[in-house]
Amino acid sequence: EYEKIPEALSGRRISYVGEQVNLFTGDLKYNLLYALRHDPVAPPTYPSSHLAYYRDRLQESKKAGNSPDDINSDWIDYDAAGCQNEAELDVKVLKLLDEVGFTEDLYQFGLSGYLKEDAKQELKDKILLARAEAKTLLQKDEFADLVEPFEMDRFNDNARLIDNLIFGTFDEKAHRYYYESIHPFVLSTLEAQGLKDLLVQKGIDIVKMLAALFKDLPPGHEHYETYRFMNLDDMPDYENILYLIETEGLENLEYDHLEKLLLLPFQFIPAKHGYGLIDDFLKTSIVKARQYFIQNLPYRYKKDVSFFDHVSVNLNLSIQENILFGKIVFSHFGASEKVRQLIKKAVDRSKLIKDIEKIGLLSFVGVMGSRLNPIQKQKIGIVRALLKNPDIMIVNGATKIFEGKMRDQIEGYIHQEMAGKCIVWALDGREKKSDFDQIIMLEKGVITNEQNSKASKTNAKMKGPK
Known part of the structure; x- marks a missing residue:
């Protein structure tokens, strides 16, 4: 049957x-x-500017004997x-x-998860309310020193150097691009503030440090995860750059090689990766360069960056990061569990739980x-x-x-x-x-x-x- x-x-x-x-x-x-x-x-629903393209595509589909049904419809x-x-x-x-x-x-x-660009203001307001609740809770002894907040005039030891420099985040498209290359105005800022050569030297120091560290480590060691900004497969390329510097001089190094060295300290987090390379002088210099970057960022690049702002939601930060508006302190024993408790209290008080669960439905499950x-x-x-x-x-x-x-x-x-x-x-x-x-x-x-x-x-x- x-x-x-x-x-x-x-x-x-x-x-x-x-x-x-x-x-x-x-x-x-x-x-x-x-x-x-x-x-x-x-x-x-397509904008009027897309209708002609849609009609042409529909006609092509029909002529080819394919389905006229639109994949973007509600199915x-x-x-x-x-x-x-x-x-x-x-x-x-x-x-x-x-x-x-x-x-x-x-x-x-x-x-x-992350908010979408078309997220309703009501949801953003709830997140800001949860942020305010979290800030209040962080002042209590129970949760003291768990999170290092984003502050305009301070270097955040628990954030990457690049986040400290631009005091914000690159948008999604810019992030994918500038993870493998340097933003033009970031480079201009480093040159204007006299930091380019210093950070290139920091990149050289990082390569030497990791080459020595990884030399005798077995596969799967925890240090590979700690320093995951350096792909082990790329180590021969970096060692080749060091060889070129020794034989031909730093001044003769190609820009692509300089760029690879500059990108390494950008990913460095002092509290996680060690304080030796990022000293107080560099921290002060980065905060000073931050002011230059923010005040002089050209209009054509403004869409690339979302600055940290305590009165607005940053679409390039996760919901948790938006609520905390800072970075969890790596050196605080048991911080992750206590932060979970803190966030849960802030979320409950702001009636945000169902909204967060709906955002969870949009999480990527992987291949x-x-x-x-x-x-x-x-x-x-x-x-x-x-x-x-x-x-x-x-x-x-x-x-x-x-x-x-x-x-x-x-x-x-x-x-x-x-x-x-x-x-x-x-x-x-x-x-x-x-x-x-x-x-x-x-x-x-x-x-x-x-x-x-x-x-x-x-x-x-x-x-x-x-």
Whole structure:
């Protein structure tokens, strides 16, 4: 009978979740809602300047015999999920994630996430309120000295040198570019303030220090992570630069080589990487150069930089960094746990928790979900299967990975969400047989035993359609 059902129907009305969940490269929300993407339900809204291009592209697609459907349309079948709009669907998604114990993960993802450019002012105001709450909490003995705040007239020992120089962040596109090259006005600032040669020498010192440090370290040593701004594979290139300096002189070094040396101290964090290279004289000089950079930044470059401003949200900082408006002190033992407690209090007081969880839905899961651990992947797979509101749900070893109370809770939630519908569950011996109306024993694909269970009153409504 199943083979007679059209795939378009079976795919919508039947859910399957097995021992290993497959995820797509993309964000968390995309993976959760994938099973609800059936047909375009609402066309995208393009600005008038893009309409002609869109029409031309549509005509080309039709002439080539391709689908006229726009990939940028809203493809989510809200009715299938039992929702009327995106807001209701978000509520349902958060509810199901909470049921499988994913809320704390989602919250942490959200704290590491970023606001979009079109974020509502109401959300920005909440973040600023949380920042004010955090500032108040940091003045208490319990949380004292946990965070070094961004201050215009001070060097921040727990931030990178480049962050101290520009007193802000490059925007996303500029960051990707200027991580591998120097911003033109940063270079102009260093030259104007007489810091270029000094920082080139600091770059040379860093290469020598790391060459000696990495020489006898085994693979996987923690120092590789500490100094990850220096890729071990690039060390031969840097050592070659040192050789050229010794044989041909620093004054004859090509600009590309000078640039590589300059970029090294930019990534240096004194409190993390050691105070020896960044002395008080250099710190004072960087703060002075900061004033020059801010006051003289040309108009054409202003879009590249978002300055640290205590009365505004920085879109290039994570939610956590925006709330703290500073850097966690590396030398403070147990700082990370105490900071989590501080942020939680600030978030609760500013009623920001649900907003952060929604931001967490947009977190990148990595290539094929590589950023998630197996338990997280499995929870996502279960929620994805439940979100499509299926008539039949097939569970094949999907809860094996969970232990003890967590397993009992998740299995209970599956039964609860599927009440009145049909569950086909491949048992591994740890599930309660009394939870099911009918139990079928198979051996080599042949039914060897079949029995009805009267013991479960909780799931008496779970019989599938006849």
